[in-house]
Amino acid sequence: MRGSIDWQTAELVKVIFVEGAKKEERVDPSHPHYQCVASYKAMETYRSVWKNFGHYLKEQCQIKDFEQITGEYIEVYMLYKIEYYPSKSYLQKLSASLGKLEIALKRYTLQKYGEARHYDFKVRQIQLNLARNLDRVYDGYHSRVYKDPKKLIDSLSDPKHRLCALMQLFGITRFEGASMIRAEQMHGYKVDPITHKEVGVIETKEKGGKIGDVYVDTDTYRQIEEIIEKEGKFKISYKSYADDIRNTCTKLKIECHGSHGFRWTAAQRRVREYQRAGYSYEESLQAVSWEMKHFRSSITEHYLC
Template sequence: MRGSVYYQSSQLVKQIFKEGAKKEDKINTSHEHYQMVSSYKTMESYRSIWNNFFNYLLEHWKVRDFEKISSEHVQAYMDYKIEYYPSKQYLEKISAALGKLEIALKNFAKNIHKIEKYYDFSIRQTILNEARDLKLVASNYHNRAYNNPELLISNLKNPMNKLAAKIQLEGGARVEGVALIKPEQLRGKKIDKVTKTKKGIVHTKEKGGKQGEVLVSLETYKELENYISIKLEKRENSFSQKKQSNKLKNILYLMIIQKMKILL
C-alpha cells in the first residue's frame, strides 16, 4: 500500500468500519459484519492509535507500507509505549486498536488484493497481560520488567527483532537504542565491573540524545557482528549489481547511437 500515514489508515478504516452494525452480527462468525466497528467515536479512537503506531514505524523501522506490519513491530511498539508509563486503560485501548488493525489488514488483503494474507498480532495480549501483573512499589514507580521476557523473545519470528530484544534484555537499552545499530557502534569487549565477566560493548543513542554503553553477552555480540557483516555484504552486492547494470545500459545506449549514425 502506498500513500501517507493518514491515507493508509483511512483505507484500512473502510475495511472494518460499518455504521449501525448490530451487536449480535458483530459476534456472529458467519455474518458479513463479524468483528466490525460500528461506533464513530470508537473508530476515531482506534484510528488515532493506528496513526501513532504508523508514525512510530516510519521513524524507528523505516516501514512505509503498512501491509508489511508484523508481530515484531507490534511487540516493539507496545514496549515503546510502556516506557512512558501509560495507564492500564490506555494500554488496553492500544491492544484493542491493534487487534482491530490485524482484522483490517486481513480484510484489505482479501477485499482489495483478493488473497488471504496471514497476520497474527496476538503478542499484544501477552504483553498486556504481563503489564497488568505489574505491582506498585512505595515510590509509585511501575516495575516494567516482564515476568518471563525469554518467552516473549522466543515468540518473535524475525531473527533481527529477536536479536534486538536480546540486546534490550541483556543491556537494558530502550527500543530506540537498538532499532538501527550501525558498525561504528560496536566498541569491542571489556570486563563488566558488576558481573566480573567479559561483555560486548554497544554504543547507543537514545531519547533526548542521551548516549552511553550497553553491555551484552559475547554470544549476542557475536550475533550482532554477524548480522551487520551480512547486511553490509548484501548492500555491497546490491550496489555492485546496480553499477554493472548501469554499465551495460550505457554500452547498449552507445551501440544504439552508433547504429543510428550508420543509418543516417
C-alpha cells in the same frame, strides 16, 4: 499498500467501519459485518492508535507499508509503550486497537487480492496480560531510578546496548533518540556550560518529532562515531535491548525499570548539576525540562520524587 500513513489508515477504516451495524451482526461469524466497528468514537480511537503506530514503524523500523506489519512489530511496539509505565486503561485501549488493525488488514487484503493474508497479533494480549501480572501498569507513584546504573550498564551483554544506555544515562534521551544515529547527527565536541567538561554532541529526534542536541561523555561519542564510520549508522533493536536490560537486572538481582530508568536517573543527576552551577531549584527544573524535550518544569519534578 502505498501512500501516507493518513491515507493507509483511512483505507483500513473503510473496510472495517460500518455505520449503524447492529451488535448481533458484528458478533455473528457468518454475517458480512462480523467484527466490524459501528461507533464513530471507537473508530477514531482505533485510527489514532494506528497512526501513532505507523509513525513509530516508519521512524524506528523503516516500515512504511501497513501490509508488512507482523506480530513481531506488534510485540516491539507493546513493549516500547509498556516501558513508559502506562495506565491499565491506556494499555487495554492499545491492545484493542491493534486487534482491530489485525481484522482490518485481513479484510483489506481479502478485498484487494481475493484472499485474506495471514495476520496474527495475539502477542498484543500476551504482553498486556504480562504487564498487568508483573505490575508494570501505572497505579500511582513509582520511582524508576537505578541506584547503580553504571554496574547495570557495564553488565549488559551487547556493546551497542551499553553505548545506547550510556547515551540515555548522560543525555537524558528516550530510547528512540538513541537507537538510530547517522553521521549527520554527530555534531562534534564542545564544553558543557553547566559542568565545564568536554562532551560529545549528538542531535536526536524524539517523541512528537522534537529535535535537539544531547550531550554524552567523549568516550561514548568516540565509540558511536567509530561504529558509524564502519557500518554507516549506529542502530539497535528495541526488543533485544529491552531483553538485555531485563535479563541483566535478573542476573544482578536488582529491580528492572527498563531503559526509561536511565532517563529518570539522568534527570535527577542533571538537576543537581544545574544547582551546583548556581541555578535556583525552579530554574534547574525548567532547564532540564527543555533538555528532556519537554516544556513545563513540572514534568521534570515528576522524575525527582
